Structures are given as structure tokens and as C-alpha cells.
Amino acid sequence: MQPPLITLTTDFGSDSHYVAQMKGVILGICPNARVVDITHRVAPQDIAQAAWILRQVLASFPADTCHVAVVDPGVGTSRSIVLARIAAQFFVAPDNGLLWPLAQQSAPEWIRQLTRREFWALNPTPTFHGRDIMAPVAAHLGQGVSPAELGALVSQLVPLAAEGPRRTDQGLEGRVVFVDAFGNLITNIDARSLDTLRSPIHVHLPRQGITCHGLVSTYGQRAAGELVALIGSTQQLEIAVVQGNASQRLGVELGDPVQVRD
């Protein structure tokens, strides 16, 4: 049997000692856990972005990985915290919509509400449930505590307002959901939804008044400096400048609309 693999996704900011506290708690309970950071620079309290990132990374992790996601604007209120089994992996997160997009993609095997305080920190603070409830629960799960011990089954997750692209008269309209370190613009329009359009497609940025014709299969097919659209490694539509920074050059920001037409 493998040592437990636990990942952390938060909006605490890169290189934060808040994250270190979660790791200390995990390793204190489950000394042989392997802990991997997904990212800690989720935009503050941006539940949809955290959900989007989890969906991107899921396929790269082995079965039974436990993903702890702490984007939790309602910490200390009556929102509950859940442990869910989705796509053969575990997820611990506030029940605030964060797990909803994942659950739409792959139906949860089960969802449990965390209620068993004997698996939490002794006196959980009202402002840091990531450290005081979610980290210890993930660690106890890693130590072999059965999910049934951690809380009772619930039937539903809190939904998140729809985040996918919407169909328009002319094609699809989505938005930029992530700008990576290269300035590539990753959209919420996935490869499958493009299949409904006739080739060649045209990718349009209405706010900037820029259109990109056709898709390339890799950056290297075009010369440095050219604007291209392609299906990226996440199977989503991306807009990029070959060996350049599309976000800076086009003045595009997170959330800007993207239209696709055939």
C-alpha cells in the first residue's frame, strides 16, 4: 500500500506560513503522508477559479489522492464542510460550490458532511478551518480512518452558478478563466463543445476587437510573435502569442469574454 497523497489548493497566497501550518498538522497526524501543493494563488475567495484548477489537475493524480481545497469566504458561518469521493479520488472542501463543477463532470460516489469533532483540532478557531478541521480530517483519512467515521452521508452539494460557455446564435461565448505565467489565455471553452462547430472556427475577443482564424495544434507551427488559438494541454481553448505574452500584448484580463464562431 502506498503512503497517502494529500494535495493543498488555497487562496492563502504563495509561500504562506498559513499553508505551512496545515502541513504541520497533517504530518503530525499522518507522518508518512506525501503533501503536494497545487497552488495557493487562487484569486482571493474565487471559488470558481479553485474549482476550475482542481478540474485541470485531477487527471494527473493517482487514485485515492485526497485533495484539500480551502477557498472559504464563509468560514465560521453555518456553511458545512464536506468529504466527497469523486472520480476515485477524495476531496475535502467547504460546501460552498467549490466541488460542484467536479461533481457535474463525474457523479460523486458519496458525499459526507464533516461532523465528528474527535477528528478535528481540539479547539477549532472560527477563522481557520483549513488548519483546524480540513487538514486534520485529511490526515486521519490518510491514517486509515474510514470515511463513515468522519461524518454522515448527505445527498447534495451546494451548487455553483453556471461557469461553462453558453451557446449563442453564432456559436459559443465563454471567458478567460486563467492567465498562465507565459501570458497564455486559457478559456472555459472545452475541446468537446467545439466539435459542434464547423471547421475552420474563428476565435474572437470582443472587448479587444481581435479575431484569430483557425486552430493550430502546437505553438511551434507558427512564427514567433504570431497570435494563435489552440486546444491546450487541459483540453480547453487557449489563445497565445508564439514565444510571447498574449495577456500583455492584447491587454486581456481574467474574466474577459471570448467568442467562437464557425
Added chain:
Amino acid sequence: MQPPLITLTTDFGSDSHYVAQMKGVILGICPNARVVDITHRVAPQDIAQAAWILRQVLASFPADTCHVAVVDPGVGTSRSIVLARIAAQFFVAPDNGLLWPLAQQSAPEWIRQLTRREFWALNPTPTFHGRDIMAPVAAHLGQGVSPAELGALVSQLVPLAAEGPRRTDQGLEGRVVFVDAFGNLITNIDARSLDTLRSPIHVHLPRQGITCHGLVSTYGQRAAGELVALIGSTQQLEIAVVQGNASQRLGVELGDPVQVRD
């Protein structure tokens, strides 16, 4: 017996290859060590901030964790390097005041000055004792070398100029010692010192001319956008804007004064 747990706290900047070198040295000597980053964005050469961060994270780590802290403006001069046992954990740091606040909180079981060169890199450079002395010593300790082998006992640590809040005619005056990724303002005024004041208290930012009345117990008790004061997860007074960024909105920076009155 658990594999050794070693943490790193430095002012080398996030994602620095200087930190990676320390990890390479540690794992070369102690292959089964678990290495956890506390943070590497301590303000450059800010010994007091490093000390404050170590105090925050301490309680989240299990007994016998070895914390290596490298904020070392005097590297290469005659300042010594110490290994101390405090609160059932180990600390390796330059003896420049960094461990003083911890030692005030919990009396050291012992303090040793690192002198035994056979546990250092072969030819320590004069500019990177973190990699060449502190990392190898922590790793040898993890491998089971006895503390007594690493250097002789000393009786005292170099003190750090007082950092706690001071008592005034009207209450307490402290300062902002950390601004987190959400813009929350964490002060050096701890919950216990507030017990000497009558409720309700008033938290005043003299530089900004802003006062916040009373304490809430969690962000969720007030509407988005409201300014609140509360005891945070570190048991210290924090000032926050619910679902907003207090640092940006109020124009408060690290070091700004904070007054509490009853």
C-alpha cells in the same frame, strides 16, 4: 520512530534556488527527511518578522520537528549559530535575536553553539551558512547525531529589542506585524493582553484616523465590506474587511501603529 521533520524559514524570496540547495544538502545527508517550507518571503533581514512567524507556526508542528531559520544579516561575521531545544522542538538559527522571542515564551531546555566542523560542509563559504552549516547540522541531527556532538552548551541567547505591545495610559499600543494575502492586518497584540481591558474595546489606527468598535468572533458575523476587529487563528488581534482587503482599503502597511482602548 518517525522520519525526521525539518522546516525552513528564510528571507531568500519565494521559489529561490538558494532554498533548493539547502534541501539538496539535507536530503544528501538525511535521505528520509521530510522537508517543509514555512515561508521564504520574510522581509529581507527582518529578524523580528522571522521570529514572529516561527511563533505562529510552532504549535502546528509535532514534537521533535527541527526548524531551520536563516535570516542572517551578520553572515560571515563573528555572530555564532545555535541549536536550541524549545517547547519540545529543535531550532537552528544564527544567534542574532531570532530565537529570543520564542525563548521568552517558553524557556529553552538547552542552547548549544554550533562549533563541530565535522558536521558542516567541507569548506563553508562565508556568505551562505544556511546551506553550508545550518542545513547539514539539521540533517545530521535528523540522522541521529546527538545534540551534544554538535557543539557545547551556552547559557544565553542574544536578545532582540522588545517587540510586544506596550501599555499606555489608555490601554495598549502595538503594531501591524504581518499583512496576509487577504490584506488582513495582524498585530502583535495578543488575546491575553486584551483581557486586562474592559469590554467593549476600541481598536484605533492613529496614522489612518480610523476606529473599529468591539470585537467579532468571525468574519461571517458582519456584512461584506465591513471593517472588523477580531482575535485571529493565531490568538492575536487582527483588523480585517469582510470579504475585502483591509490593507489596500485603509492604506495600512507593515509596522503601522495600532492602539487598543477600553
Added chain:
Amino acid sequence: MQPPLITLTTDFGSDSHYVAQMKGVILGICPNARVVDITHRVAPQDIAQAAWILRQVLASFPADTCHVAVVDPGVGTSRSIVLARIAAQFFVAPDNGLLWPLAQQSAPEWIRQLTRREFWALNPTPTFHGRDIMAPVAAHLGQGVSPAELGALVSQLVPLAAEGPRRTDQGLEGRVVFVDAFGNLITNIDARSLDTLRSPIHVHLPRQGITCHGLVSTYGQRAAGELVALIGSTQQLEIAVVQGNASQRLGVELGDPVQVRD
């Protein structure tokens, strides 16, 4: 036998979920791997900087460490990917010049071109070979797959345009290759090449019109605020302001020229 040690160096940006995907892939194949980040803030597509960083950290890692370096502007084109054995360590990188400076310093024991698709992801995307080819190959190597299984020998690496300092009539001319978190300016002029000059040497920044006379052996030899030149922990010439930020104070940037005269 030790668990495999795998390092990651990329230009994906700090705290990126792209890096997390590589870790997930590695741990899925090689569950007991220890994964260490060197840095992920290599300047975008700056192959020379990645090469320089790998050279800095090499000596701090134990024999048989496998370094995966993904700075890959030609991803998806016909550039090949190599596994090389250099200085008793393994390197996995695109064959785009990244490993050339290392190979100049220490002749490769062997170089293999990665061609055996059974050790890659099932359907490698054309845009993320770090995750789909390099990470799985490093993990299979860690699991004990023989290098000969991963691809056939090749005799040469693709060269990188010369990066060392050049000899001038008056001494040496190099450039600033790294600015660290303290604002220290690290040059590509190594200690050995300075041995050909008579002491005392003079370090000149032609763009800023500033000259620094002589070398100190450590920062602490001069007062706070003084400009000093010294041989840093990487055995390369550095320019620093004692307890200050040389980059900001002098207005020096990555790539700026540095001259040394006797």
C-alpha cells in the same frame, strides 16, 4: 537503497498548478519519489538562465539525483528530448541547449534521446511535454527502469551560444545573470577566471558608470550601505550593497554588462 530524488526546474511561474501536475504524474508512477523544486521562475523561455541555475545547484545534490528541466520554447516541434548522465547525476530536458553549459563543465557519461513511448503518458499533448514525457520518464527511471530502455544513445547535445565572460584588452567582460531576492547582482564571471588578473581588481558597471575597487570576502567586512564586490557562495563574482539592495540602488538589471580590470 535511497528513494529516488527528482528535482524540477521550469519557467512555469511560482506556485503553478502546471508544476503540480508534473508532481502528480511522478508520484503516480513512482510513489516513493522525493520531489524538490529548484525554481519555477526562470525568465520565460530563457534557456541560458535555466542552464545557469542548474549549474549553481548541482553540487548541493547527492549522486543519482534526477533533474527535470522544462524550459521548452520548441515544445511540439521536432526538437528532441534527452536523458543525460553528467557528473554522476541524471538530467531530463529538451535538447535545446539547456544542458550544453553543464556538459562543457563536466563531460557527459552518456546522452540518450527519449523515444520509447511506452514510458510516456498515453496520449502526449503537443504543448506540455514536461508533464506528458519528461515527468513520466524521470519517474520510470526512479522506479528502476534502465536508461537503455528509455531511448538510444546519441553522441552530441545541441549547443548553446557562448555564455561565459569574454577576455578583453583590459581584463574580462561578462554580464549579470541573476538578481537574487536581496538585490545582489550575480555575474557569469567565475572565481577561476579572476585568477588570471593581478590583485587588486576593479569591477566596473559601464552602463551605470560605477566602479567598485577590490574584493571583500564577506558582506560583514564593510559597513551597511557600502557597495562591495565578492566571490559569492556559487564561486562567481557578485556585486552587493551591504544590508541593502544593489539592483534597486544602482538601477542594474538582468543582462547588464560587467567589466573586471586589474
